[in-house]
Amino acid sequence: MSRYIPESLRTLVREHDKGYCAYCRSPESLSLVPFEIDHIVPLSRGGETEFRNLCLCCPICAVSVQ
Ligand SMILES: [Zn+2]
Numbered sequence: 001m002s003r004y005i006p007e008s009l010r011t012l013v014r015e016h017d018k019g020y021c022a023y024c025r026s027p028e029s030l031s032l033v034p035f036e037i038d039h040i041v042p043l044s045r046g047g048e049t050e051f052r053n054l055c056l057c058c059p060i061c062a063v064s065v066q
Helices: 007-017 059-064
Strands: 036-039 054-057
Touching: 007 036, 007 054, 036 059
Parallel strands: none
Antiparallel strands: 036 054
């Protein structure tokens, strides 16, 4: 399950990645489901919920990077 990420931080990450998945660069506008905000370094491996550790992530990559 996704952890809590403040809305302001989500907005920042969305704007930074411009609506594209940070891993495969597919556009969110062509996706049937909203993209997620993903932790680049998972919380379980010491990653933190901060801007530089977050990216926009499509559902396919969300499954494959975990
Ligand atoms: Zn992707």
